[in-house]
Amino acid sequence: xxxxxxxxxxxxxxxxxxxxxxxxxxxxxxxxxxxxxxxxxxxxxxxxxxxxxxxxxxxxxxxxxxxxxxxxxxxxxxxxxxxxxxxxxxxxxxxxxxxxxxxxxxxxxxxxxxxxxxxxxxxxxxxxxxxxxxxxxxxxxxxxxxxxxxxxxxxxxxxxxxxxxxxxxxxxxxxxxxxxxxxxxxxxxxxxxxxxxxxxxxxxxxxxxxxxxxxxxxxxxxxxxxxxxxxxxxxxxxxxxxx
Amino acid sequence: xxxxxxxxxxxxxxxxxxxxxxxxxxxxxxxxxxxxxxxxxxxxxxxxxxxxxxxxxxxxxxxxxxxxxxxxxxxxxxxxxxxxxxxxxxxxxxxxxxxxxxxxxxxxxxxxxxxxxxxxxxxxxxxxxxxxxxxxxxxxxxxxxxxxxxxxxxxxxxxxxxxxxxxxxxxxxxxxxxxxxxxxxxxxxxxxxxxxxxxxxxxxxxxxxxxxxxxxxxxxxxxxxxxxxxxxxxxxxxxxxxxxxxxxxxxxxxxxxxxxxxxxxxxxxxxxxxxxxxxxxxxxxxxxxxxxxxx
Numbered sequence: 001x002x003x004x005x006x007x008x009x010x011x012x013x014x015x016x017x018x019x020x021x022x023x024x025x026x027x028x029x030x031x032x033x034x035x036x037x038x039x040x041x042x043x044x045x046x047x048x049x050x051x052x053x054x055x056x057x058x059x060x061x062x063x064x065x066x067x068x069x070x071x072x073x074x075x076x077x078x079x080x081x082x083x084x085x086x087x088x089x090x091x092x093x094x095x096x097x098x099x100x101x102x103x104x105x106x107x108x109x110x111x112x113x114x115x116x117x118x119x120x121x122x123x124x125x126x127x128x129x130x131x132x133x134x135x136x137x138x139x140x141x142x143x144x145x146x147x148x149x150x151x152x153x154x155x156x157x158x159x160x161x162x163x164x165x166x167x168x169x170x171x172x173x174x175x176x177x178x179x180x181x182x183x184x185x186x187x188x189x190x191x192x193x194x195x196x197x198x199x200x201x202x203x204x205x206x207x208x209x210x211x212x213x214x215x216x217x218x219x220x221x222x223x224x225x226x227x228x229x230x231x232x233x234x235x236x237x238x239x240x241x242x243x
Numbered sequence: 244x245x246x247x248x249x250x251x252x253x254x255x256x257x258x259x260x261x262x263x264x265x266x267x268x269x270x271x272x273x274x275x276x277x278x279x280x281x282x283x284x285x286x287x288x289x290x291x292x293x294x295x296x297x298x299x300x301x302x303x304x305x306x307x308x309x310x311x312x313x314x315x316x317x318x319x320x321x322x323x324x325x326x327x328x329x330x331x332x333x334x335x336x337x338x339x340x341x342x343x344x345x346x347x348x349x350x351x352x353x354x355x356x357x358x359x360x361x362x363x364x365x366x367x368x369x370x371x372x373x374x375x376x377x378x379x380x381x382x383x384x385x386x387x388x389x390x391x392x393x394x395x396x397x398x399x400x401x402x403x404x405x406x407x408x409x410x411x412x413x414x415x416x417x418x419x420x421x422x423x424x425x426x427x428x429x430x431x432x433x434x435x436x437x438x439x440x441x442x443x444x445x446x447x448x449x450x451x452x453x454x455x456x457x458x459x460x461x462x463x464x465x466x467x468x469x470x471x472x473x474x475x476x477x478x479x480x481x482x483x484x485x486x487x488x489x490x491x492x493x494x495x496x497x498x499x500x501x502x503x504x505x506x507x508x509x510x511x512x513x514x515x516x517x518x519x520x521x522x523x524x525x526x527x528x529x530x531x532x533x534x535x536x537x538x
Binding site: 011012013014015016017030032034039041042043057058059060061089090091139140164166219220222223224225229 | 286287304305306307316319360363364365366367395396397398399400401402403404438440476477480481483484485487488491492
């Protein structure tokens, strides 16, 4: 234990040695073991969980994971698929069979195949913002996404904002404490996606407050007692804006 | 202000008092200063002042590769783009990319590539743009320093930072951190990129004449200088976050509590069930790809 060179929540830099005691500690996420030391690979916060040493990054690109909810922008449409920007180094691929259920295809009169395909592909336009879920992903090919499911599909009313994906858990808070505080206090509907995008819906004034507060969370993501502080910030900001 | 001195060769680079043209001792670094997060639109960025050099580095990515055919399906690629501003040198430089800039881009890429875990980003590119706004000798070293900082700032996993510093010979003496005059008028120049903690070299070029013993001695001196710069690099990366923390959680006042930390439980208004963990994305991969492997 005496060879632990860092303490919990310390900010470390890439290559910084966390411990020389590889017998009692294991390299967790964000770390590598090299010979007889464990090193950090990110600028991030140290997290010690039993035998594991983790480094939680403070910035970075979203890496798709199966089951994640993401908010994407449709940027390209071909006869058989939509290509969706999911704020990652990979492109989300949305195929018609993942975008509409069977009933949609059956309804109405029998149509020619061309008609039906044209209809299927008319659901989303280039520039649409959609809430989707990742259904399959391996790093060798682009992730497949679906808009079938509860609360997925086209987002029409509201505003989009972006923060680094590693800071999303802070916006949500433990068991959703932060996001509930935010929604209750600002009277906004806020939908948070794992890829760092946040969809806000409500009165323009309350959206402005919510955006300001989310940027504040982004800045102070690595500090303690954030939820309480955010409550104060919201009260202050609402007073300033006369809400 | 080395920039405003017309470029004529100075013969006496070290005077009777062991002082160099800018008043330094032979084993002394030029003033070094750096910051990260200076550019709003880049994923990661850094600004480095190393003597008369002023250098910005911006990192984008990992992102899609353009042109598409350059993508590799087994690993990501690193693209480095070094450029000197037209006003960065005494005589106006042509804005077109020249042979020297292409060479330095390649050299910096080769220095940084082994530090990255490119194999976890197949079909992607990490792009580094380096802009020299003022040049005063040793720009490739200072650019390497800046690029390493910017990559770390972008949250891209790295084995270690790279620290650039040049060593050389002037008037028969080994000098640390050459400036423009010593670079041009001196006997030898060794630009180095150090991996300070591991005592390894990531970049090594050589121009001039020295004996093998002198080169080894020079690299020893260079490592000492690089350690000083490395400490400042680490401080810059840490300060970006530490400063905010010191304001909101003054030192001593904090009892570290986990109460509002949500990193184990992704949760959203519309999200049923557990999702992925956004907190530590490329985590597994660096671990699996290390040499030797875990017991």
